[in-house]
Amino acid sequence: MTKARCATTVYGSGNFGGWPCIKPVKVERNGMMYCTIHDPEYVKAKNDKRQLKWEKEFADNQAECLRHRGAANESARRLALFPEMLEALKTLLDKYDRNLGQHWENARALVAKAEKSNA
Numbered sequence: 001m002t003k004a005r006c007a008t009t010v011y012g013s014g015n016f017g018g019w020p021c022i023k024p025v026k027v028e029r030n031g032m033m034y035c036t037i038h039d040p041e042y043v044k045a046k047n048d049k050r051q052l053k054w055e056k057e058f059a060d061n062q063a064e065c066l067r068h069r070g071a072a073n074e075s076a077r078r079l080a081l082f083p084e085m086l087e088a089l090k091t092l093l094d095k096y097d098r099n100l101g102q103h104w105e106n107a108r109a110l111v112a113k114a115e116k117s118n119a
């Protein structure tokens, strides 16, 4: 076994069997010599880093998805309460059917606006 060459076979387009790496050897791992970029520990570290990046991106996407779903659920919950709240407000305004000032006017205007867009 020659120790002068990187133990990695390089594959590329147009070459069927691949060819031995010709880069200068830098490290020995388990009796095999490797160049810097084919050093199994370097390759593993690179793959691990890429894997971690993917996992982080996946987790971020999932968190984003859950946030959107949470926001959609909250919107749906509030929307479901709307008719009931509108009725409660109308009941209250009718019960005290006299002008109680600007807040009362505002509430009346809001009810009218809500019922107009409901139609």
Ligand SMILES: [Zn+2]
Residues within 6 Å of the ligand: 006, 007, 008, 021, 022, 023, 034, 035, 036, 037, 038
């Ligand atoms: Zn190599």
